[in-house]
Amino acid sequence: MISIYNLEDYKIIRDGIKYLLTQEPDFKWIGDSRDVDDLYAALDSQNIDIVLLDIYLDGMQDVKTSNGFEICRYITNNYPSVKVIAHSMYDDSDKVVKMFAAGAKGFVSKRTGYDYLIKGIRTVYDGGIFICSESGKNLKNVSDYINGQAIELKAINEFFSKREKEVLELMAKGFLSKDIAKELFITEKTVESHRRNMVQKAKVKNTMELISLAISRGIIKT
Amino acid sequence: MISIYNLEDYKIIRDGIKYLLTQEPDFKWIGDSRDVDDLYAALDSQNIDIVLLDIYLDGMQDVKTSNGFEICRYITNNYPSVKVIAHSMYDDSDKVVKMFAAGAKGFVSKRTGYDYLIKGIRTVYDGGIFICSESGKNLKNVSDYINGQAIELKAINEFFSKREKEVLELMAKGFLSKDIAKELFITEKTVESHRRNMVQKAKVKNTMELISLAISRGIIKT
DNA sequence: AAACTATTAGGGGATTTCCCTGATTTTTCC
DNA sequence: GGAAAAATCAGGGAAATCCCCTAATAGTTT
Missing domain, CATH: 1.10.10.10 (Winged helix-like DNA-binding domain superfamily/Winged helix DNA-binding domain)
Structure with missing residues (x-):
């Protein structure tokens, strides 16, 4: 079972993702929220494998952790076993690179189909790195990226069964x-x-x- | 060599501490500042063993990391090998407890002599816990604390030479x-x-x- | 159907660690 | 100056790991 938490600003998107991901029999839905503190509380109390993270949370502009990059860095630093997948409207290459620099293991554009999101969750859970085609097409500096396809890279470390x-x-x-x-x-x-x-x-x-x-x-x- | 960084609001105190600590032949002075970001930059670029941390930084009230407790927690969470020694005017027991809860390894009052600070740095560097007598005297819940003396507790883990x-x-x-x-x-x-x-x-x-x-x-x- | 992976299991021998005791020199601390 | 701790070295035997090999079964993927 892959346990998932979703941090996302818009309720419509939250509900849509929740509906879609709870269809998968091996996905365990932990919860969602537009508030980072709820996420942190969940990380402390629950066993979470994957965090879906919207990059720009409008409600967060004035709060100490002002954007998705910092939240991502905080999660990967403090919960090393948790894997973050960035989920964003904007998918220009500098944001993709920034998120990976902040420790994300996946990047999925909101413009792609949800099958990519599900594929991405599984790939990242299995220790891989995932970039969907929409987000990857402008990306030059990821060496293993090949001609616009969604890529799955196996991480050197997490081959373990x-x-x-x-x-x-x-x-x-x-x-x-x-x-x-x-x-x-x-x-x-x-x-x-x-x-x-x-x-x-x-x-x-x-x-x-x-x-x-x-x-x-x-x-x-x- | 024990490499040290000092975060402190008042220039007079900064200069005094710098002068005193640079006298010690086995201390390596990395730098000091009143700005947390300088500290973070130093932590990223330099190899730092000990951070001296003033608990209340007046200039920091409106910044995201508003006080010494949060800074301490941030450091200990993100740089596990770095040891924080709290350095404060105020040394009532709840502040001491709070700092240790935030991951500090030492607490030295500014009212005590600088020999305690130096002793504290060495003790903490060697894997111990240090509370100077001034700060410890009101402290009831540290079991190994004995009648007003500065204490050095060896941490379970860091006995290693x-x-x-x-x-x-x-x-x-x-x-x-x-x-x-x-x-x-x-x-x-x-x-x-x-x-x-x-x-x-x-x-x-x-x-x-x-x-x-x-x-x-x-x-x-x- | 073939290929691959996970999980399971075994033999045999080389290498390494573990555990015991004991000892000398240097360094550090009070 | 003397005690304590750190760092050094040693022998021998038991225990464990490492490394080579093979191989069956079940499940997934192509």
Whole structure:
């Protein structure tokens, strides 16, 4: 289940997105709001995977976190495991670049179809980077961007499967392979397989570096 | 070398502190300012260990980060390896508690001597918690506080010596003991000693948990 | 249908860490 | 100056990981 929160100024858009996203069986709708503080409260109390973020919130101009860039930076700094997808009317390249600089993992224009939004959510949830075609077409400096198609880039770090993450979290707690095996009701050999596969996927030297990478990128919580 | 930045409203106090702290041979003076943005710029560009923070900055009343508590919280959230020492005229217990709640590692009253400030900087740099006697005397809820003396509490995490941290950082990079030994021009056995001592000090199960703790608390950078 | 991935599992041997004890020199602190 | 902490080195054995190999099953994607 991918749990989602939507921050958006206009009620009509909020309701539309809510209707569309709640149709997806593997999406868990946490809530929406036009108020950042509601989002922050939700981030503190709920387990949120994806935050959809409108870049310009009209009601926010005079508040301390005055725009989507700062909100995005705040979220990615303070909740490293949460992924932000920018959702905006305006999709000129400097805004796209700014949002990615602020830690966003996706950028979807409001002018594109909602299928792109859903695709983007899944891609970002799986550790990728998503830019929809509308937003990407003016973008020159994203090297992997190819001729106007929506792109999905797999992040170097988050190749890990659900099971692998379970093993990883227990490793970070100092569990030995045999302890992890007992905890997950699998054999020690299987744990070693997961361990090995993760080291390979992440292209690191050993489990020590794997843990260090996983924690510093917020893949697992401590 | 302990690198220090001072945020303080009054120029006279700024200059006084600068003069006193630059006398210490192992202190590296990064700079001072009455403007938070200068501090943030310094945090982004320089390697800063300690931030001295005046709680009430008169010039800051109308700015987005309106007081020392919020600045402190912002720093500790966004720069986990940076340690904040609160420096204030007012030292009633609720302010002390508030500052520690905001992530400060030290609290020094401006009414005490500067030797306490220097002592505090060293204690906090070494991973401890410091409250000068002036600020601590009304404080009931710090369990380890004893009869009006300046206190130094060793943090659970940061017992580590300079050498141990060097070993730790290489461990996080996936270096084996023999690699670390070569890098630091010591024998493998010595590396193992440091490894073992750190695991013991941190009261963790093994090096895996040690790394996970060290990174999530910002003891080492990645 | 074929290709790919996730999850599971095993053997065997090389490498590494872990744990115990013990010791010397240097540095730091009071 | 003397105590304490830090940093250095060592041997030996148990435990764990790492690394090479293979491989079955289930599910998804192309």
